[in-house]
Amino acid sequence: MKQRVLSILVDNTSGVLARVAGLFSRRGYNIDSLTVGETADPRYSRMTVIATGYDQVLEQITKQLAKQEDVRDIKVLDPENSVNRELVLIKVRVSPEQRQNIITLTHEFGGEIVDVSTRSLIIQLINKHSKLEAFLMLLQGYEILELARTGMTGLSRGMDDVRYLK
Numbered sequence: 001m002k003q004r005v006l007s008i009l010v011d012n013t014s015g016v017l018a019r020v021a022g023l024f025s026r027r028g029y030n031i032d033s034l035t036v037g038e039t040a041d042p043r044y045s046r047m048t049v050i051a052t053g054y055d056q057v058l059e060q061i062t063k064q065l066a067k068q069e070d071v072r073d074i075k076v077l078d079p080e081n082s083v084n085r086e087l088v089l090i091k092v093r094v095s096p097e098q099r100q101n102i103i104t105l106t107h108e109f110g111g112e113i114v115d116v117s118t119r120s121l122i123i124q125l126i127n128k129h130s131k132l133e134a135f136l137m138l139l140q141g142y143e144i145l146e147l148a149r150t151g152m153t154g155l156s157r158g159m160d161d162v163r164y165l166k
Contacts, residue, residue, distance in 0.1 A: 003032065004058045005084065005154060008047040008065060009073040009163065012038055016070040020047060023064055029053065033151035044072065048084075048153045073163045077154045084154035088132050089114070090123045093143040102142065109135045120145060 010016050017036055024031050033050040051061055065071055077084065094102055102121055103113060111125035125135055129152060136144075 001052055001054060002058060003050060003052045004061075005077040005079075005082070005152065006047075006049045006051070006062065006065070007075040007077050007082075007154060007156065008049060008071060009039070010045050010047055010068075011070045011072065012043055012045040013070060016045070017047075019068060019070060020049075020065065023068065024051070024061070027060075027064070029057065029061055035151040035153045037153070046153075048077075048151070050152055075156055075161060077156055081158075082154050082156045084128060084152050085126055086129055086132055086152045087124070087126045087150040088136075089146075089148045090125070090136075090139065090144055091115075091146040092121050092123065092139065093119060093145055094121050095119075098142065102139075105135075105138060111135070 008020070010020065021031065021034070023029075029051060030053075031049055032052055033048070035048045036045055038045050051058060053061070062074060062076070065074055092102060099121070102123070106113060106123050106125070109125055109131065110127060111123050113121050114124045115122035125132060127135075132149075
């Protein structure tokens with residue numbers, strides 16, 4: 001089984017998310033991660049979908065998506081030729097003795113503390129999925145009170161596959 005990251009340019013219209021997600025559910029495919037946001041052109045949105053499956057299933061997903069009326073472009077984001085990021089917010093219970101260790105660890109991973117209270121910190125970290133997982137592993141000795149993740153979003157590197165729509 002493989003994981004495939006799809007960058008899908010779609011019309012920015014109501015119901016497009018439901019139609020794309022419905023395509024997955026009707027065929028019994030699972031979505032591992034899904035992010036959606038408006039592009040620089042407000043007529044379009046970009047969806048980043050991560051799906052896991054065998055090659056044949058992943059090819060079928062891509063072909064079925066291309067048939068959707070709202071879909072304007074699909075790119076498979078190869079990890080070597082794309083930039084992918086995910087945001088995580090983590091609320092950690094901290095004692096006064098633990099506070100500096102958590103702050104130091106956060107800064108070593110390029111994160112920042114975005115909220116401080118007497119008994120907790122909220123950490124914001126934006127990075128590749130593997131770096132976020134490594135950071136979370138290092139937090140295992142602390143009590144994570146809440147955690148929220150955005151899911152991955154990404155763009156291909158360079159100009160070769162940029163699609164201009166009119």
